[in-house]
Amino acid sequence: MTTVADTLLELRGIGKRFGGLAALSEVSLHIRSGEIYGLIGPNGAGKTTLFNIITGLYQLDEGTFQFAGSSYARCKPHVLAHAGIARTFQNIRLFANMTALENVMVGRHVRTHAGIWGALACNRATRDEERAIEKRAHELLHFVGIQRHSNTLAKNLSYGEQRRLEIARALATEPKLLALDEPAAGMNATETESLKELMKKIRDSGVTVLLIEHDVKLIMGLCDRVAVLDYGKKIAEGVPEEVRSNPAVIAAYLGGEVTEAPRPQAGEGLG
Amino acid sequence: MIVDIFVQQIINGIVQGSVYALVALGYTMVYGILGLINFAHGEVVMVGAMVALTVLQALLAAAVAPLLAILLSLLAAMAVCMALGYGIERVAYRPLRNAPRLAPLITAIGVSIVLQNLAMMIWGREYHAFPLPLDNALHALGGAIITNVQIAIVLVAVAVMALLLLIVHRTRLGRAMRAVAENPAAAMLMGVDINRVISATFMLGSALAAVAGFMVSANYGIVHYYMGFMLGLKAFTAAVLGGIGNLRGAMLGGLLLGLIESLGAGYIGDLSGGFFGSNYQDVFAFMVLIAVLIFRPSGLLGERVAERA
Numbered sequence: 001m002t003t004v005a006d007t008l009l010e011l012r013g014i015g016k017r018f019g020g021l022a023a024l025s026e027v028s029l030h031i032r033s034g035e036i037y038g039l040i041g042p043n044g045a046g047k048t049t050l051f052n053i054i055t056g057l058y059q060l061d062e063g064t065f066q067f068a069g070s071s072y073a074r075c076k077p078h079v080l081a082h083a084g085i086a087r088t089f090q091n092i093r094l095f096a097n098m099t100a101l102e103n104v105m106v107g108r109h110v111r112t113h114a115g116i117w118g119a120l121a122c123n124r125a126t127r128d129e130e131r132a133i134e135k136r137a138h139e140l141l142h143f144v145g146i147q148r149h150s151n152t153l154a155k156n157l158s159y160g161e162q163r164r165l166e167i168a169r170a171l172a173t174e175p176k177l178l179a180l181d182e183p184a185a186g187m188n189a190t191e192t193e194s195l196k197e198l199m200k201k202i203r204d205s206g207v208t209v210l211l212i213e214h215d216v217k218l219i220m221g222l223c224d225r226v227a228v229l230d231y232g233k234k235i236a237e238g239v240p241e242e243v244r245s246n247p248a249v250i251a252a253y254l255g256g257e258v259t260e261a262p263r264p265q266a267g268e269g270l271g
Numbered sequence: 272m273i274v275d276i277f278v279q280q281i282i283n284g285i286v287q288g289s290v291y292a293l294v295a296l297g298y299t300m301v302y303g304i305l306g307l308i309n310f311a312h313g314e315v316v317m318v319g320a321m322v323a324l325t326v327l328q329a330l331l332a333a334a335v336a337p338l339l340a341i342l343l344s345l346l347a348a349m350a351v352c353m354a355l356g357y358g359i360e361r362v363a364y365r366p367l368r369n370a371p372r373l374a375p376l377i378t379a380i381g382v383s384i385v386l387q388n389l390a391m392m393i394w395g396r397e398y399h400a401f402p403l404p405l406d407n408a409l410h411a412l413g414g415a416i417i418t419n420v421q422i423a424i425v426l427v428a429v430a431v432m433a434l435l436l437l438i439v440h441r442t443r444l445g446r447a448m449r450a451v452a453e454n455p456a457a458a459m460l461m462g463v464d465i466n467r468v469i470s471a472t473f474m475l476g477s478a479l480a481a482v483a484g485f486m487v488s489a490n491y492g493i494v495h496y497y498m499g500f501m502l503g504l505k506a507f508t509a510a511v512l513g514g515i516g517n518l519r520g521a522m523l524g525g526l527l528l529g530l531i532e533s534l535g536a537g538y539i540g541d542l543s544g545g546f547f548g549s550n551y552q553d554v555f556a557f558m559v560l561i562a563v564l565i566f567r568p569s570g571l572l573g574e575r576v577a578e579r580a
Contacts, residue, residue: 055460056459056460057456057459057460076459077456077459077460078459078460078461078462078463078464078465081459081460081461081462082462086460087460089457093454093456093457094454094457095449095450095453095454095457095458096453097449097453098446098449098450098453102446102449105443105446106446106447106450106458106461106463107461108443109443109446109447109450109461109462109463110461110462110463111462112443113443114442114443114444115443115444115467115471116444116471116474116475118442118443118444119438119442119443119444119445119471120438122442126442126443129443130441130442130443133443169461170460172461173461173462
């Protein structure tokens, strides 16, 4: 099953420790091209840790990491960005003092080339590239629906617009896999609904989406397949309906087993 | 007569301030991205001046046309300084990227001492005359005097600073620099190779330092292995005055510091009834530094220092 041709991301036996604490152990999952894959689990289950490993912010301690047919264990984020993985953050991390357009233009960095010599020489190739970057950035702002704010500083956008801008910036890297860390956090029902539409639009444009969510309802209506993490382990995987009726999942969410052990404090971002 | 002195001090202040601004930009760019004070930056200015001197002497001896000789020696100084800036970052700062803040500060001072002594070994302890093959004509301006060199310094400084702002705000490299300064983790995820951006920052700052080194030498006609120390400290003061980490702040701080020093030195004799002379000029820069640190630690245009601290 894991050797299916359309597998985009395959993790096997992933382990990550912080000191003596196992944030993740033996987590395996595979994501197919063109699906929306949901990753759910209670707070501290290790979702964000897994995300940080997939995007290169953390290095895995055990296991293998295959993306689009190549192995990427222990690579820096910019290498993974180049390979085609992009992400957004749970706590939005835009370049606050740059305009919306510039934020997206930074996202084009990985697919463009001009360096210090191009900047100094300002030659034809550099100027053409610069124009292409700007054009693509405008298109992406249009795609996520905030084109009218292109010259607004990122910090002056509303919360929902910042979320969209972060997605546009991630899309600018031309990802094969777009990883969204709780994109609906802090949004009202209307905003969440339009975000869902945006995610479907992204999938239909050919980008595979990996979605961390806290909110089970959102995941159920949107994802093609879902995995559930609890205490750093994968306890279920499958289509949403299956997962929803899985007793282990219900126990994890409703607290079926009472335990005295403290939950692992998986890093929720780098702070 | 009094008006003449005033205008003259303003002119001198603007000229000196242009040089401070160019050097201050090097401090502020590195601080903006790494949160590090590159105390070796003043020595880069000195090396730029020394290299320009050597190349200029050789070219003039070979009877190269004066303007061409100036241009080539300036380019040579910039090239050597860019390589030096790159090397300093690789050797002295990159291995300490995740060390406590005090560690790179100490290596910065170490690099500064090493460069000074290397320069002393290569170029000697003596003062060198800087041979500027230009007709340094004097012009009357509002009752005061301005030289060709001074006019050139101000014009070149303005052009170089405009070019820098253009690079930072209108190019892929500049965007990457600003992105890294704001949020390194997010920048990496956009595919920005932070090490390359940091190297480029050091190289750009060092190129500005080379230009500044050439200017100081041309203005005073003297080059010495110790010249970078005081210049570096003053430019650092200018960067703090403007708000370290802020490019426009460095430009404003440089200009203001030049004016404060120049006016202070021009009038201190009158104000103190002849008790202090203009050799107390340096006092003003550091009084400004102390005053800024006490009353407005984030500088005139700075706001990001508090966020970073």
